[in-house]
Amino acid sequence: MVLEITREIESALTPNALRVLEKRYLRRDRNGRITETPEQMFRRVARFVAQAEKQYRPEVEVDTIADEFYRAMASLEFLPNSPTLLNAGTETGQLSSCFVLPVPDSLEETFDAVKYTAMIHKSGGGIGFNVSHIRPTGSAVGEHFDAAGGPVALIHVFAGAADYIRQGGVRRGCNSVVMSVSHPDILHFINAKSNPSLLTNFYNSVSVTDDFMDKVRSGDDYCLIDPNTGRAVGSLNASAVFKRIVDQAWSTGDPGLVFIDRINRDNPTPSLGRLETITGCGEQALLPYESCNLGSINLAAMLKEKGGTLSIDFNKLARLIPIAVRFLDNVIDVNKFPVPVIERTTRLTRKIGLGVMGFADMLIQLGVSYNSTKAITMAEEIMEFISERAKEASYNLALERGVFPAWSGSIYEKRGLPMRNASCTTIAPTGTISIIAGVSSGIEPIFAAVFVRNILDGENLLEINPYFERIARERGFYSRELIEQLVTSNHLHSRKEVPEDVRKIFVTAHRVSPEWHVRIQAAFQRHIDNAVSKTVNFPKSASREDIARVFMMAWEWGLKGITVYRDRSRQSQPLCINEIG
Ligand code: UDP
Incomplete structure (x- = not known):
């Protein structure tokens, strides 16, 4: 089907994002026909989540808040977890991951x-x-x-x-x-x-x-x-x-x-x-019967240009964070929980999980390699900023709406700090919402500059990293032959026609050493209330001692958990490339 998309999001959604939205997220009628556009989907979610305002601020125009939520999502700068996109304003109504x-x-x-x-x-x-x-x-x-x-x-x-x-x-x-x-x-x-x-x-x-x-x-x-x-x-x-x-x-x-x-x-x-x-992919420690809803800021869209140089746009981030925190706090009020005990327990602590996606795509735009000390510094700087501002937003919501009911006895009571949410930040895998935003997932490095993504019940989608395509065209080494060869072998690092600085910036998950994976995860973990979902990739040739060393390192460096994956050690991989160097 041909989707009608408004100009605003037309240019932003990639063909793969549209495919995923069509297949999974957009509402359908009884005959299975799609009945909403991506714009209408974001409107449905924004309106539904904004309704929570009524119970706190009857004087506030819900539409004004809904517009703010809509803009945050339609610009692909912030996306909530899949259940919110799928179920907000529908009969199911369950919004947490x-x-x-x-x-x-x-x-x-x-x-x-x-x-x-x-x-x-x-x-x-x-x-x-x-x-x-x-x-x-x-x-x-x-x-x-x-x-x-x-x-x-x-x-x-x-x-x-x-x-x-x-x-x-x-x-x-x-x-x-x-x-x-x-x-x-x-x-x-x-x-x-x-x-x-x-x-x-x-x-x-x-x-x-x-x-x-x-x-x-x-x-x-x-x-x-x-x-x-x-x-x-x-x-x-x-x-x-x-x-x-x-x-x-x-x-x-x-x-x-x-x-x-x-x-x-x-x-x-x-x-x-x-x-x-x-929980599910390791990002969230919760008490029995607790649930948590997540949302992620697209870091690839948080850059500004001045005099031809890109840098992180902290003002833009500062404007977006309180909107995202308000959105996630509202979700708790409008959520239809699967059973009453989960509703009661979740509302006691009101945990939310604001995180990021597109970290690797942001580094690429800034010309920074994922496996570099500069990347570690940036991870810390950004996450510290997001974490502080998210806490400030939760504090402001506490003044407006009251503290979370289990605040007495919490660590925040000891600090004398009113808070609306017992925890604010989480790094989710963003497996699907990063496809919708068209960016690298969570805080993972890119998987490959060009690859076939195996999603949605065996359907394959070709993905060319947009920044790679742009640089390749600008610097004159783009060719169909190169793309075809990169699809069948992920050997960008050994392609002589690709300049060395480009090869360094487009370092892929399998070329980042396990130690660097752990260092990046630890840098984020230092500023995250909950946990960080991340896979530490190993080449097929890795030894058991390599894994043991990284497990030890993960503990010593203060991670909350660790998952490793040695290439081709499982039958089905979500992402496939033919040969990994
Ligand atoms: N999840 C799940 N099934 C899936 C993908 C995700 O149950 O196929 C749950 C799981 O608890 C995971 C959480 O959703 O920890 C968040 O995953 P992710 O960020 O990848 O979800 P997205 O919002 O991108 O769909």
């Missing part, structure tokens, strides 16, 4: 969680589970000895439910499962995905304490604790378990690590309990 469900050691409550899983997935959200409270395999159940199926068997129950539900027919739910390293079934959990065709869309992570990591270094043993009794039931050698984790991560990319003490040092509401797990 991230949920955490408790999995207690009770059959009844566990099967409640299975039901909630189905409901959350249907609405487009991803879920985090912590299975550490489930009694170990073979424990007694009632009067039956050796009857418990154990946590890994339970993950398969959730996976069965998840497979059955396709998210509103548009995407599958991402699930993150965390198990404490001290659970007696930990070795079984570490191997749970040794067959990569099992538990697809379940990302497993081992939750490790600082004490465990210290023991990995010293080679000491640590205790296994039965969650049912709280008693030590055995011990394992920490470095041997760490090695098992590394072995599995090397061969399949799974499990990752979650640094649980680090996460809890940032827990804004310790009086409500410890944070035990992270």
Whole structure:
């Protein structure tokens, strides 16, 4: 179908963005015919989210606020997470990406969680589970000895439910499962995905304490604790378990690590309990039944030109951040939560996750290589600015609307700082919204200058990085032959016709060393309340020691979690290129 698009966004949306919008996001009638344009989609979302203003400021013109929200989205400078774009103003009405469900050691409550899983997935959200409270395999159940199926068997129950539900027919739910390293079934959990065709869309992570990591270094043993009794039931050698984790991560990319003490040092509401797990793609630690809605600022659109030189437009950012924070806070009020307990829990802390996308595209425009100290400095400078301004916006909303209900007892009460949201910032993967914005995802380096993106049930889309195309044409090395060869082999770094400075700027994910991936992730993490979704890429030739070193480094540098991916260690990759050098 030919879409009618207004001039305003016509030039901004790439053909791939239009394809994704058409296929997934735009409303359809009963016969499956698309009934809205991208402009109407942004209007629908803006109007719906702006309605929340009425309950705080009856005198305010909702349309004026809706216009602000519309402009932020239609300019592709800020986009909320997919469920907000998909469901705002529709019957589904569920607007958040991230949920955490408790999995207690009770059959009844566990099967409640299975039901909630189905409901959350249907609405487009991803879920985090912590299975550490489930009694170990073979424990007694009632009067039956050796009857418990154990946590890994339970993950398969959730996976069965998840497979059955396709998210509103548009995407599958991402699930993150965390198990404490001290659970007696930990070795079984570490191997749970040794067959990569099992538990697809379940990302497993081992939750490790600082004490465990210290023991990995010293080679000491640590205790296994039965969650049912709280008693030590055995011990394992920490470095041997760490090695098992590394072995599995090397061969399949799974499990990752979650640094649980680090996460809890940032827990804004310790009086409500410890944070035990992270959500879908690792970006958000939440309490049981909490949810969080995300939104990302497009950094590639936050530049200004003066005298032929580009620089970060901090004034533009400063104008956009309060709009984005207001938008995300409003979402909590107009959201239709899947179940009442999630609504109550989410509204207690009102966590939101403002982050960024297009970081790599911004660096390219500025002529800065991703793997450079300049990139680290810029990451820190931008994220510190966004974080401070987001907090200021949340403070102003607290003065206007009141503090979040669980503020008493929070870290903010101790500081005497009114806040509307218990946390403000998160780096999401932005897997789809970055395609809509036409920029590199989250804080990841570009995948390739030219590649075939494998999305939407096997459909392939050719993507040429727009900045690469422009530079190649301007500097006279653009040719059809070059593009064709880059599609089949990602060897930009060895193309002699491409000037060296261009090759350096267009450094791709596989050419960035794992250490640099971690350094960039750590630079962002220093200024993020929640966590940072990021994959640390390794070449196929990487050794197990390389992975072990990066896991250690991630802990030492204060990451909240780490996921690694060694090239071609999984059967299906979201992005495909033929050969990686
Ligand atoms: N998510 C999901 N299924 C998907 C993609 C994402 O459940 O296919 C959830 C998951 O919890 C993830 C979160 O959405 O952590 C945000 O992912 P992303 O930023 O990639 O989503 P987008 O808003 O770009 O669609």
